[in-house]
Amino acid sequence: MEDKRFIEVAFPVKDVSEESAREKNIRHGHISTLHIWWARRPLASSRATIYASLIPEPKDSHELERKKDFIAKLSKWENSLEESIIKRARDDILQYFEKIKNDPNQKRPRVLDPFSGGGSIPLEALRLGCETYAMDYNPVAVLILKAVLEYPQKYGKKEKTGPLDKVLFKDNNSKNYDLVEDVKKWGNWVLEEAKKEIEKFYPKDEDGSISVGYIWARTILCQNPTCGAEIPLMRQFWLAKKNNKKVALYPYVEDNEVKFKIVGDGYEPMPKDFDPSKGTVKGAKVTCPVCGMTHDANTTRRLFKEGKAGQRLVAVVLTNKRKKGKFYRLATEKDVKAYEEAKKYLEEKRAKLIEEWGIDPMPNEPLPPKGTLGFRIQNYGMTKWSDLFNDRQKLALITFVEKVRKAYEKMLEEGYAEEYAKAVLSYLGISINNLAEKNNNVSRWANTKETIAGSFSRQALPMVWDYFESNVFSGSTGDWLNSIEYNLNVLSHITQIPPVESNGKKIIPTVMQASATELPFPDNYFDAVITDPPYYDNVPYSYLSDFFYVWLKRSIGDLYPELFITPLTPKSKELVAYTHDKDWESAKKYFEEGMKQALKEIHRVLKPNGILVLVYAHKTTEGWETLINSLLDSGLVVTASWPIHTEMKNRLRAKESAALASSIYIVARKIEKQGIGWFDEVKRELKENLEKKLNALWKEGISGADFFISAIGSAIEVFGKYEKVLDYEGNEIRGDKLLQMVRDIVSNYAIRQVLHEDISSELSPLTKFYVLWRWAYGEAKVPFDEARKLATSVGLDLEKEWNKGFIKKDKEFIKVLGPEERKIKDISNNDLIDVLHKALLLWKSNKKSEMIQLLAETGWGEKEIFYKVAQVISEILPTDSKEKKLLDGFLTGKEHIKRAIAEGTYQIYEDEEKEKSKVKTLDEFIK
Secondary structure (H helix, E strand, C coil): CCCCEHHHCCCCHHHHHHHHHHHHHCCCCCHHHCCCCCCCCCHHHHHHHHHHHCCECCCCHHHHHHHHHHHHHHCCHHHCCCHHHHHHHHHHHHHHHHHHCCCCCCCCCEEEECCCCCCHHHHHHHHCCCEEEEEECCHHHHHHHHHHHHHHHHHCCCCCCCHHHHHHECCCCCCCCCHHHHHHHHHHHHHHHHHHHHHHHCCCCCCCCEEEEEEEEEEEECCCCCCCCEEEECCCCEEEEECCEEEEEEEEEECCEEEEEEEECCCECCCCCCCCCCCCEECCEEECCCCCCEECHHHHHHHHHCCCCEEEEEEEEEECCCCCCCEEEECCHHHHHHHHHHHHHHHHHHHHHHHHHCCCCCCCCECCCCCCCCECHHHHCCCEHHHHCCHHHHHHHHHHHHHHHHHHHHHHHCCECHHHHHHHHHHHHHHHHHHHHHCCCCCEEECCCCEEECCCCCCCECCCCEEEEECCCCCCCCCHHHHHHHHHHHHHHHCCCCCCEECCEECCCEEEECCCCCCCCCCCCEEEEEECCCCCCCCCHHHHHHHHHHHHHHHCHHHCCCCCCCCCCCCCCCCCCCCCCCCHHHHHHHHHHHHHHHHHHHHHHEEEEEEEEEEECCCCHHHHHHHHHHHHHHCCEEEEEEEEECCCHHHCCCCCECCCCEEEEEEEECCCCCCEEEHHHHHHHHHHHHHHHHHHHHHCCCCHHHHHHHHHHHHHHHHCCCCEEECCCCCECCHHHHHHHHHHHHHHHHHHHHCCCCCHHHCCHHHHHHHHHHHHHCCCEEEHHHHHHHHHHCCCCHHHHCCCCCEEEECCEEEECCHHHCCHHHCCCCCHHHHHHHHHHHHHCCCHHHHHHHHHHHCHHHCHHHHHHHHHHHHHCCCCCHHHHHHHHHHHCHHHHHHHHHHCCCHHHHHHHHHHHHCCCHHHHHC
């Protein structure tokens, strides 16, 4: 390969990882605040990897370090508009492109992202001066891409009066234009028009206090025949749970009715025996506060499905210019009356708009099929998208939709050209989506921040029992103005990106709707394809985005008939392994075939010297299996891979499920393969190469599940350069066998590193499994198949071990129990870990003599390896782990334990412990 790129030989993993994770905290001007899109790549890693893919490998070690430093600087958010840095990056790319290009008429490298989603990758390709092509199958994503890439470049900069006015204004009345200012102007116009009509349904208090919003509880009637009370379903009762402010709703029973008081700082004192974190519902299990009867989940769901559930307005959140912060009061009859009036007006408004528009303004399209990944709300009788909004929320949203449509008519009346008016209106349509995302009945009041938590805090729509309804005119988070301001911040940032020019003409990014399995481009067209494809079954993009699609179709659908022609987002060609309509094997095959076709298409459209960078972050090896098999069959050859941390540490739900911090950036080229590779030879090569890569990963601080996943990319580099890999019987070796081999190599390496020396031969498979599990997954539960593969890599048959000792199977998950989750009487095995757990429990119970006896009789107490393993487990567990605290306490008495065993006097340990507790200094103890 003649023109090796920088990314194929080096990359500043640590620096770019830090910037990528830090970026999650950045709100002001970041495209993530324009519109929600799931699994959006960080701008930092996108910018850095695109640049490193489009410049040559370094000439020497000096240049390598210099370039790594520059890439680290380039990845910083603060430098994303720094003119000198962006110009230097563009110049570097152009200088290299001039040397390698094969078309004299092409001035800039062409970059495609066929799975563009939220637009991070194409935005950074644009920022780096490339001729950018962004594509997605999902119409909501296509609209976001137009708002991020196309319109800011077309209309973003204020131009002097001149030829452009003829395009933008029909009457050529010499107006200047400015996209930011026009979105602001028409956003305010929409607000004022909506206020005139529906602000009265959000009444102010007599003292001028404004409602930020309303806390609602869904309700069911107690099924105890002697009770029948209305039960407010609340998962907890906190209103404010901050270090300096604790306020809660206090439920009490009066005349067979559940009533509330507000208690805490600034209100009545909080009762001593009251725990606001314990509500009336957990999961779907409901306890009646009046009679104490418990209703199981099936009963709760049945009542909802039968239409026997209701809702109750419980409290109002307020602000006042004369008071600091937010405060609370209980809902009054006046509040309920305002809601009932809004409900009545909704019926009139809806009938009027059906007559005007010819379609129902209410999004009555069906919710996804029951069983769709991430959706639980159908279990509670919700069948249509409109079921996700209460009546006042529906009224607010259809009113804003109506005013946005009227804004377009008014803009045309004022002489705006249709295309420019359409661009402005697109941001207003996006603002309605943002309003809907915060203003629905699956949004929550986030008591630790005293703000609204929108419906998509996760990539799912779960059931919410007590929800928060925003006042759309409040001036706080969740209102119309807030959404417009976020959009303006993003626009003011992205309109400052310098235009990309060729022969004096601006090159506007190309945005289109198409499937990655049928790319609408000629062969050998792109210099680079940089993309982040769907991850197997991770995110149900199309079903989630229907939430937004139904509102966009009503607000701006007429302006984009080609995007909003179908009742809901198209799904037939979406590359996700859905199982609600097919079995697992069929879903897996569908995804694998689709991914293979997409990669073959990428191979086709790449130039002979083109480069692919593919981002992947699935946490299970099954997800990787499909990607590997697709890559092997595509004709592309992997030349490098880099793990980049893209998640903040505090967002990894390590204690609940095994979450990945890293995404793997896989680099591949369109180069000829080497023919047949023989498995035994490839295995040797793989082991040698992987050992080097693992050393580098270890030094970079990559650990746990990320370490396993990072190694996979390196393995494909060796494996994928052959047409086929066969064993001596002629059987083809595929992704599953490769992955197991990688697991074996990595687990052996990890055990050696974690234990600081090669003592793994002295450990049983069960102990190796425990140590590796704690290192890779901490205290998390993991899908069974993942756990099985880890067990196999250390020679353990998982099915023979679960539910016997510390390995527990829970549905499709495996959990490894720590000592505190076990009972002394149940531990009978003499394996190192079992003895360690029993010893820790005896130590905790202050049964020191029994502990010494156990360690002496099993022989473990005299073996140094026993204490080494205990020390290692302590080192790899987080500081707040209960198991770690137990281990640390136990290890402080290590020398006493050994002495007691050596002298055969179990009492020595206890006597020394007692003496130690009496004296104050070490000198006194020695005497």
